[in-house]
Amino acid sequence: MVSLTPAIRDSLAVHAAPLLVFGVGALLGVATGRGRLVLGLMVLALTTSALINFGSRITFYAVALLLPLNLGVIAWLGETRAFSVRGASWLGVILLQAGAVGILELLQPADLGASLERPLVAVDSSAWISVPQIAVFAFAAMLGAHLARFVRSRRPLPAGAVGALVASFLALDTAGSGGPADLHFATAGMLLALGTVLEAPPVFHFDIVTGLPASLEFNKMVRRLPRRYALACVAIDEFRMFREEQGVEVANRMLRLVAKALTKIGGGGHVFYLLRDHEFVVVFPRKSVEAAARYLNAVRRAVEAASLDVSVAQPAKAGHKALGVVKRTVAGTISAGVAEPQSRAADPFNVLREAELALARAQQTGMNRIVVQPRPDASTDVQAG
Numbered sequence: 001m002v003s004l005t006p007a008i009r010d011s012l013a014v015h016a017a018p019l020l021v022f023g024v025g026a027l028l029g030v031a032t033g034r035g036r037l038v039l040g041l042m043v044l045a046l047t048t049s050a051l052i053n054f055g056s057r058i059t060f061y062a063v064a065l066l067l068p069l070n071l072g073v074i075a076w077l078g079e080t081r082a083f084s085v086r087g088a089s090w091l092g093v094i095l096l097q098a099g100a101v102g103i104l105e106l107l108q109p110a111d112l113g114a115s116l117e118r119p120l121v122a123v124d125s126s127a128w129i130s131v132p133q134i135a136v137f138a139f140a141a142m143l144g145a146h147l148a149r150f151v152r153s154r155r156p157l158p159a160g161a162v163g164a165l166v167a168s169f170l171a172l173d174t175a176g177s178g179g180p181a182d183l184h185f186a187t188a189g190m191l192l193a194l195g196t197v198l199e200a201p202p203v204f205h206f207d208i209v210t211g212l213p214a215s216l217e218f219n220k221m222v223r224r225l226p227r228r229y230a231l232a233c234v235a236i237d238e239f240r241m242f243r244e245e246q247g248v249e250v251a252n253r254m255l256r257l258v259a260k261a262l263t264k265i266g267g268g269g270h271v272f273y274l275l276r277d278h279e280f281v282v283v284f285p286r287k288s289v290e291a292a293a294r295y296l297n298a299v300r301r302a303v304e305a306a307s308l309d310v311s312v313a314q315p316a317k318a319g320h321k322a323l324g325v326v327k328r329t330v331a332g333t334i335s336a337g338v339a340e341p342q343s344r345a346a347d348p349f350n351v352l353r354e355a356e357l358a359l360a361r362a363q364q365t366g367m368n369r370i371v372v373q374p375r376p377d378a379s380t381d382v383q384a385g
Contacts, residue, residue, distance in 0.1 A: 039087070047063045051063065054102075065135045130177045159195055210273045229283060229340065230287045230291070232339075233337045235334065255278065289340045308331070
């Protein structure tokens with residue numbers, strides 16, 4: 001309604017709306033840890049800037065194609081903080097795209113412009129729409145994906161993404177026809193911000209001692225495992241005896257030492273801590289048990305070489321002065337059992353039990369070693385330290 005009312009549309013407040021929405025929305029995203037909102041608003045801001053400062057058709061075609069793809073992918077991905085490694089990588093991708101658009105504006109390659117303008121189907125749509133067909137298909141694909149997502153989940157974020165895509169399409173169509181697009185881009189930013197802020201933040205469950213994801217997170221993980229994976233159970237050797245001798249605080253320090261070593265494991269391993277029997281579980285998506293055992297062996301050696309400096313208060317004997325505090329160094333080792341599904345229909349929790357059985361064999365046959373679940377045709381399964 002505002003865009004159809006010239007007196008209001010041409011006011012300074014309307015022209016300043018995108019700057020206000022993008023700025024306030026970005027601050028809100030940083031304050032609430034919604035990195036997706038910051039990245040989405042940055043895409044909208046860069047698109048608006050490109051349309052204002054570059055007037056060529058090739059720039060228009062390029063941003064018309066990149067805008068729906070970026071908005072759709074950002075809204076689809078999991079939440080991340082803007083000032084994180086993942087957020088920085090996405091920011092780098094967006095800035096690279098902005099640089100590529102600037103280079104296209106400078107070089108003006110005629111062949112690329114003709115290819116972007118070429119219709120995908122033999123229908124002349126230029127009379128009723130100014131957006132190139134390839135961009136229309138990109139908008140349609142992302143719109144359909146988020147509509148389906150909203151129908152399934154009824155969550156605010158897919159609804160906000162749908163609204164932002166529709167408003168962005170109207171903005172590009174208006175800009176392609178020579179009209180002002182700033183109001184539509186501001187609307188897209190507001191809808192994206194509304195959907196993102198109303199989206200409930202994901203709930204994570206962490207163990208308070210190790211800082212690792214706990215059992216509930218492992219249960220979530222097993223629901224989305226690929227067909228091929230390896231699963232490992234890791235435990236500190238003779239941990240109960242270690243805790244009785246050294247005390248709870250030192251035992252917790254040893255748990256944190258092992259947890260820190262496991263978080264550095266290669267092979268894309270996801271580490272969890274199951275409080276029962278003080279077990280660590282490592283999931284290796286798309287890895288064999290042999291590959292998982294190699295990565296675990298590196299962690300086993302690291303733990304074996306590590307040590308803890310502890311201070312122990314010595315109690316006073318009858319008739320004698322207190323002995324004070326004695327400093328000493330303690331160390332520990334780990335053992336692991338590794339298993340993999342024997343069929344596509346294998347229950348991941350059955351695979352976990354197989355890994356636990358392999359771990360028990362590792363500790364019964366000398367400890368400080370890794371045992372691999374035997375295959376039907378395997379003759380041995382022990383990798384000793």
